[in-house]
Amino acid sequence: MKLQRVLQYAQTLLMHSIEKGEVAVDGTAGNGHDTLFLSQLVGEAGHVYAFDVQQQAVEATLDHLAEHNATNATVLLDGHENVAKHVHGEVAGAIFNLGYLPGADHSIVTKGNTTIMAIEQLLQLLKVGGIIVLVVYHGHAGGKEERDEVLRYVSSLPQKFVHVLRYEFINQQNNPPFIVALEKVKPFQPVK
Numbered sequence: 001m002k003l004q005r006v007l008q009y010a011q012t013l014l015m016h017s018i019e020k021g022e023v024a025v026d027g028t029a030g031n032g033h034d035t036l037f038l039s040q041l042v043g044e045a046g047h048v049y050a051f052d053v054q055q056q057a058v059e060a061t062l063d064h065l066a067e068h069n070a071t072n073a074t075v076l077l078d079g080h081e082n083v084a085k086h087v088h089g090e091v092a093g094a095i096f097n098l099g100y101l102p103g104a105d106h107s108i109v110t111k112g113n114t115t116i117m118a119i120e121q122l123l124q125l126l127k128v129g130g131i132i133v134l135v136v137y138h139g140h141a142g143g144k145e146e147r148d149e150v151l152r153y154v155s156s157l158p159q160k161f162v163h164v165l166r167y168e169f170i171n172q173q174n175n176p177p178f179i180v181a182l183e184k185v186k187p188f189q190p191v192k
C-alpha cells in the first residue's frame with residue numbers, strides 16, 4: 001500500500017464530502033488549482049467561491065478556470081476572513097492552502113487570526129458531514145506562528161460538534177506541509 005501524499009489526501013477528503021450541485025469554498029485561490037478541482041467536484045449545478053487578497057492570484061485563477069471552460073466559480077478579491085459576507089447558503093466543503101503564492105511576493109502570507117476567523121464562519125455555514133481541509137505550510141517567515149495559532153484553536157473545538165484530524169509525515173525534512181481536516185458532526189455555537 002502507498003500512503004497518500006498530503007495534497008492527494010486533501011483531494012480525497014474533499015471528494016468524499018462534496019457532491020454535485022453543492023457549494024464549495026477555496027479560501028486561498030492562488031493559481032487556481034484547488035478552485036478548478038472544487039469546480040469539477042460540484043459540477044455545473046454547483047458553485048465555488050474562491051478568495052484571495054492578491055489581484056495577481058484572482059487573475060491567475062480566472063485564467064485557469066477559463067482554460068478548462070469552468071464557469072461555475074466566483075473569484076473574489078477579498079480575504080477569507082470575510083467569507084460569510086459573500087457566501088450565504090450551506091457549504092459542503094472548503095480548502096485552504098496556507099502560506100504564500102509560489103512565484104509571487106513571499107511577504108503576502110496567510111495569518112493565524114484571519115485563518116481562524118474564516119474557519120469559525122465556515123463551521124457555521126458547513127453542512128453536517130462537510131469538511132474543511134487546511135494544508136499547513138509552515139517553513140516560511142510567520143509560518144510557525146500561524147501553524148501554532150491554528151493548531152491551538154482547532155484543538156480547542158468540542159469533539160461533540162467537530163472532529164479534527166491531523167495527517168502528517170513525521171520523518172520528512174524541511175518542514176513538510178501537513179493536513180488539518182475538520183468534519184462538522186453536529187450544528188453548534190463556536191467557543192472562543
Ligand SMILES: C[S@@+](CC[C@H](N)C(=O)[O-])C[C@H]1O[C@@H](n2cnc3c(N)ncnc32)[C@H](O)[C@@H]1O
Pocket residue numbers: 027028029030031032033034035051052053054057078079080081097098099100101102108109110111114
Ligand atoms: C499557498 S497559496 C495558495 C495556492 C493555491 N491553492 C493554488 O492552488 O495555487 C496561498 C494564497 O493565500 C493568499 N492569501 C493570503 N492571505 C489571504 C486571506 N486573508 N484571504 C484569502 N487569501 C489569502 C495569498 O495571496 C496566496 O495566493
